[in-house]
Amino acid sequence: MYTQGLNSIDAHPTSAEDAEREARFQARIDADEKIEPNDWMPATYRRTLVRQISQHAHSEIVGMLPEGNWLTRAPSLRRKAALLAKVQDEGGHGLYLYAAAETLDVTREELVEQLLAGKAKYSSIFNYPTLTWADIGAIGWLVDGAAIMNQIPLCRCSYGPYARAMIRICKEESFHQRQGYEIMSTLARGTAEQKAMAQGALDRWWWPSLMMFGPSDKESQHSDASMRWKIKRFSNDDLRQKFVDATVPQGHALGLVFPDPQLKWNEASGHFDFGPIDWEEFRQVLAGNGPCSKDRMRARRKAHAEGVWVREAALAHAAKRRADEEAAKLAAE
Amino acid sequence: MTEANWPLFEVFIRSRGGMSHRHVGSLHAVDAEMALQNARDVYTRRGEGLSIWVVASSAIKASDPGEKDMLFDPANSKIYRHPTFYEVPEDVGNM
Ligand SMILES: [Fe+2]
Ligand SMILES: [Fe+2]
Numbered sequence: 329m330y331t332q333g334l335n336s337i338d339a340h341p342t343s344a345e346d347a348e349r350e351a352r353f354q355a356r357i358d359a360d361e362k363i364e365p366n367d368w369m370p371a372t373y374r375r376t377l378v379r380q381i382s383q384h385a386h387s388e389i390v391g392m393l394p395e396g397n398w399l400t401r402a403p404s405l406r407r408k409a410a411l412l413a414k415v416q417d418e419g420g421h422g423l424y425l426y427a428a429a430e431t432l433d434v435t436r437e438e439l440v441e442q443l444l445a446g447k448a449k450y451s452s453i454f455n456y457p458t459l460t461w462a463d464i465g466a467i468g469w470l471v472d473g474a475a476i477m478n479q480i481p482l483c484r485c486s487y488g489p490y491a492r493a494m495i496r497i498c499k500e501e502s503f504h505q506r507q508g509y510e511i512m513s514t515l516a517r518g519t520a521e522q523k524a525m526a527q528g529a530l531d532r533w534w535w536p537s538l539m540m541f542g543p544s545d546k547e548s549q550h551s552d553a554s555m556r557w558k559i560k561r562f563s564n565d566d567l568r569q570k571f572v573d574a575t576v577p578q579g580h581a582l583g584l585v586f587p588d589p590q591l592k593w594n595e596a597s598g599h600f601d602f603g604p605i606d607w608e609e610f611r612q613v614l615a616g617n618g619p620c621s622k623d624r625m626r627a628r629r630k631a632h633a634e635g636v637w638v639r640e641a642a643l644a645h646a647a648k649r650r651a652d653e654e655a656a657k658l659a660a661e
Numbered sequence: 662m663t664e665a666n667w668p669l670f671e672v673f674i675r676s677r678g679g680m681s682h683r684h685v686g687s688l689h690a691v692d693a694e695m696a697l698q699n700a701r702d703v704y705t706r707r708g709e710g711l712s713i714w715v716v717a718s719s720a721i722k723a724s725d726p727g728e729k730d731m732l733f734d735p736a737n738s739k740i741y742r743h744p745t746f747y748e749v750p751e752d753v754g755n756m
Contacts, residue, residue: 366726413706420703427687430669436689437666493686500707636664643665646691 346370357558362488365431373557377487378432380559382439385425386450388418389443390624394458395467403461410507411464417500424493431489444629452610453540455618462515462522462529468508470530470537470575476501477571478541481561490559509578516582523583530579531587538602539610541568572600669718670696672703674710682714693717 350370356363363369392415399415402408426436442448453471458464479501482494515526542548542564554560562570572591579586590603612618616625667689673682685704690696696715704710724732740746749756 364726366723368727416706420706423688423703424686430687435666437664496686639664639667642691642695643667646695649692 354556357486357556360558361486362491363486364488372553373559374432376554376557376559377490378429378434378439380554381425381429381432381490382434382442383449383451385422385429385439386443386448387454388422388425390450390454390628391471392418392422393624393627394454394456394620395464397458398461398464401461402464407511414468414504414507417504421497421500424496425490428487428489428493440632444625444632446616446625449614451540452613452618453536455613455621455624456532456536457620459532460525460529462512462525463533465508465511465515465526466529466533468504468506469512469578470508470533471540472501472504472508473575474537474540474571476505477567477574481567484558484561486558512584513582516584526582527584530584534587535606535609536613538568538572538605539613541565541571543607543610544605569599572602576600667691670700670715671718671721672696672700673714673716674700674704675712676710678711682712685709687718690715 349368353363353369353373363373395411395415395418399408399411402411426439429439430436439448443450453474458467476498479494479498483491483498485491485494512526512529515522517523545563545565548564555563576586576591588603590601592601594601613621616622668691669687670690670693671687672685674685675682688696688699688703690699693715697713700713700715705713736742
């Protein structure tokens with residue numbers, strides 16, 4: 329999902345004392361207790377969370393770019409206001425998540441630095457271009473839809489600050505998906521040309537959306553520990569199947585065709601069967617070779633560099649104001 | 662990295678009249694003034710609050726979770742602090 333880039337779990341603790349503490353820690357998790365920032369936790373639990381939460385935060389921030397691309401070109405004031413509110417929410421999600429990560433003894437600046445240095449990952453989905461207005465509909469419907477599918481179980485994650493951030497985020501996400509679906513359904517009910525636009529967007533975004541859930545369970549190395557620690561509650565493939573089952577009828581209601589000839593309802597399993605995912609494309613995009621990977625990083629670096637003077641000026645201004653207040657206090661004495 | 666980091670603030674919001682302020686999260690700002698403005702934008706975009714408090718995270722003194730038992734166990738044995746400890750004759754009714 330937004331944390332597809334997690335790939336390895338670090339080595340296990342060695343000392344007997346750690347083993348005992350880890351057993352006590354696991355017992356707390358098994359009892360569905362929440363772990364809070366100052367509680368003892370295994371170093372690997374901390375590292376896994378920092379990586380997962382920061383990848384999630386980076387995804388929210390980079391995710392503003394493909395949609396930001398259409399802010400000035402939204403077809404009406406209503407659509408523009410909605411898209412602006414959505415993009416602003418995504419910025420907020422990034423902030424909640426950086427704040428949650430910071431409770432684990434890293435600073436936001438370090439995490440941002442890792443992103444800008446190309447050392448941190450973010451969701452593969454945001455490396456695809458938004459070619460038409462219909463792509464904004466498809467992103468809200470499919471990308472936010474997939475994100476919600478992944479994020480709802482995270483509201484019960486064992487780490488308190490992450491779970492609480494996810495609850496806030498989930499509350500805000502549902503409008504994102506609905507506004508996207510509304511765009512799609514307006515286009516799908518429009519002229520032949522508009523309907524073709526909606527179909528084109530579905531064709532482009534369907535497979536990348538399925539890739540958001542990350543590698544197939546057979547290849548996902550980190551799932552076991554994450555499941556045991558209740559950071560993760562469902563496997564990648566389970567969530568992907570849930571998403572397909574929920575989304576396909578929505579697409580059919582729009583009269584659109586999914587770009588998968590093997591997609592069909594399976595009476596016996598009670599699920600939709602779907603065709604194979606192009607995992608080579610997924611690996612390439614995740615490795616930074618997606619169609620817009622370079623653009624996204626360039627845009628983030630530029631924004632960060634151009635903001636330096638603003639951040640410094642704000643600090644200087646605050647320092648000056650404090651000094652003035654001190655001086656005024658002294659003069660009054 | 663020569664840039665100095667902005668300090669961290671904790672944000673508390675009163676969601677409705679009559680309720681106390683509740684911790685909702687944290688954010689970075691250069692001073693308390695800016696922390697209030699940022700808290701408005703980050704934490705109250707949908708009418709979540711009537712009032713905001715911000716406090717520098719460094720100003721908070723927290724109890725140590727490792728001392729949880731020492732701090733809170735003594736209260737557990739004092740069941741006579743609860744109304745159910747006391748018997749009231751049934752014919753007296755609710756008290
Ligand atoms: Fe989001
Ligand atoms: Fe969203």
